[in-house]
Amino acid sequence: MKIRADKRLWIGLALLSGFAGGGIALAQAPRGVSSYMPVDIKESFQTIMTRLKGEKAEVEKEHTALLNERYDLSDRPAPGVTMDRKKPIQEGVRVKLPAGATWDQLASMTPEHIRDENLFPKGFYPLPHPKHSEGGFVFPHFVIDEINRQEKRDLTRFDIDYDLPDQFLPEFPPAMYLNQRTDLGDVSQGKLVTINNYYELFNGILPPKQIEGLRLLVTPFPQQQFNETEDRRSEEPSRGAACFDCHSNGHTNKATHLAPDARPQEARHRIVTPSLRGVQIQRLFGSQRALKTVEDFTQFEQAGAYFDGDHVIAAKKGMNPLDRINQVDLMAEFQEELGFPPAPKLDVFGKLDPAKATPAELRGQDLFFGKGRCGTCHTAPYYTDNLMHDLQTERFFKPVMINGLWETGDGAIKTFPLRGIKDSPPYLHDGRLLTLDDTVEFFNLVLGTKLEPPEKQDLVAFLRTL
Template identity: 70%
Template sequence: MSTLKQVIKTAGPIAAGIVGACLLTGKIVSAAGQEAQPVKNSYQPVDDKETFASIHSRMVAAKPAIMQRQMDLLTERYDLSDRPAAGVVMDRTKPIQEGVRVKLPQGVTWTELSRQTPDQILQKGIFPQGFLPLPHANHPEGGMVFPKTEIDELKKQEDRDLTRFDLDFDIPDRFLAEFPAAIYLSTRPDLGDVSQGKLVTIDNYYEMFSGILNPKQIEGLRLLLTPFPQQQFNQTNDRRSDKASRGVACLDCHQNGGTNGAFHLVGDIRPQEFRHRIETPALRGVNIQRLFGSQRALKTVEDFTEFEQRAAYFDGDHVIAAKKGVNVLDRGSQVHFMAEFEEILDFPPAPKLGWDGKLDPTKATPAELHGQEVFFGKGQCATCHSGSYFTDNTMHDLHAERFYKQHMVNGMMMARDGAIKTFPLRGIKDTPPYLHDGRLLTLDDTVEYFNLVLGTKLTEQEKKDLVVFMRAL
């Protein structure tokens, strides 16, 4: 019996009412009114079960509690106060935040913690919460979330709104990269920052770059700035924007080829609670990188661009992508043109570094030189971050799960991170927060994390000087 009429005829109006409710909710309910156990499923439902007005009303009502839960988690894990480093800025004028922001368990010091074995830390339950994987602002829901700076500027320039009615961005702006980011081109280093202090958009890119880029690069930039449908921003009822949306552009996350901290969930893991939050990395220096995607190990930036457009934009579900209007780019022209622009985005100048990535002793401070010694020695940083760009272009699994028991936090399973690509450290001070999910808010946090996970047992002075060295990269 495949229709509601057949059910009514054979089972009566009460059962028919139950089945009718199933059609709206998507739940499987027996004639006795008992809800059946759900089947494990890699796919999202394609057909709409609820009107947009109903979805909107329900999610708007739930938003305050969801955001409060996330902000409570951040406050529990981190010191979110405004403590800028004196005299140290990012690309132009925005100060970087300093100090270890990850909170320790009561009665524990960093020195004492570093003396414990991974098993002791696990058994005592004293692994710092801020070192655990960071959940999405609403992990069961997921999707792209943009910071207010990006949202406001795109509204102003393009009248395009990336606001989600169900979620807000969670990490405070002081811990994000400067907005808009500076743009340095490997083809024209003589120009310095070519951004003119503006966010590059579809409205201004041509006047800014005509005469600087070649025709293929200009066309690639246009495509990187063109919004295409995406999981949360599209024209269907199952979207998370108030109005039907033109979609999202590549450089909405990688603003000016840098990063604005926008986050979403990786598309290649199921079930939902095991998916990892992914924070937007900068595109600077992709020409010297040989792996793309923090965990997927895609071999070229063209692979990454095509994969993102075809599937990752839609939570890795090509069926949903077809429904929501996936824009399939041509590999031989469009993808190639986009990559040609991406591959001339350069790292920022590092006036204290020589051609080999080492400090010039005549320009560096004693603290920087000591930090470099720690980096290439006791700190073991160069084991992975090698060469003049500080990457070995491979992947490493730190096995941080040695330190904690698997458990659920805000809808996310605190499980293993797995193998993560070695990101280059050139210009690292300009692109907080750190690690693939943004769980480390400062360079000081990053040093403490690796000191514990690698067991290097650095002294306080060694840790401070290591931070100073990384600021010079």
């Protein structure tokens, strides 16, 4: 098999430790040569594009093999269960088990036993970016098609395409709800909100400050992969990307990229775009959760994350410094208007109304706050404690290099709100859990809750009501 250049260093370091689990087993990830990206590119754009286009087929073949090894990617919608605008939800555990293992057997084993026997399901390992050596924004095709149709702005990358099948992604375009105008229901009118239509959709509904904030959220600014330079990843020079290119209608389309908070590239985690619904109740922002307000995060996105955490390269590619009073605060004010979708079975305390819920859903709620221990972190009514927690997943597997990602523990991750969770697949910060069934199995194993199969089904039924 042809070995890409980004792997050669790792292979050399791994010769004494051997190969394991489809990757390269290493004791420790090496230190990067530099934290900084090159600014003065010596290679012409045409040469860069030709080289990366030539690598695309092999890169996608390798990543597709990884996905097929880890998951059952078939289209199996859950009967009668849909997202907010009626897209079917996928059912069943899609993470593949190691040969000869069962979920009950794994749940009865210690983390050390699972690690030593190499039995941690591969779908529970951190998920690499579709091209981890490059990273950067990658958009699902339906997002690319609609923005191109409305704005003639192309978010296609010439070096890689989005990896997860459509059936595992949120519906598009998603509904949009406003906290102060719940009487209006979905204010998007079934459209993707863009710079082309935001004014006609929201004039007369929002105050002027929020209209201006929304305008900025749908305005494209230069971004690492989409800009005017020779080291972009779009075939034509690009105006850039807008905040709502990832957060479609203030929700998410699960566009993926890499967290900017670590170096070298192999140590960076894949992240998928979280929903902005209900962002007004959140208190931690950014991949390290070092930002405490949505205003801080909005400003940071323009100064750092749009350029992969590199403010130096921003000067070249077109950093957009935002004024805190006249721009950032207006953007944040609109974002804080974004509401959760309706949950007709929940009461004002965020718990099930017994008169509306099924027996399975009520049993699932008891498990959520009891044996399953979900409610320890995901507290009602919004199902978050606004804290960080380390699941210590490194207890279950040996560090290994797979497809350009140094596979080790996840570190501390944010407790995301679970309100409206059925509308936001796939799950966990990197999208490694394709269904709610996968999510229940993951936490049952990692937390050691030892749920029985019927209890897992009841827990999924409850999560779907949120």
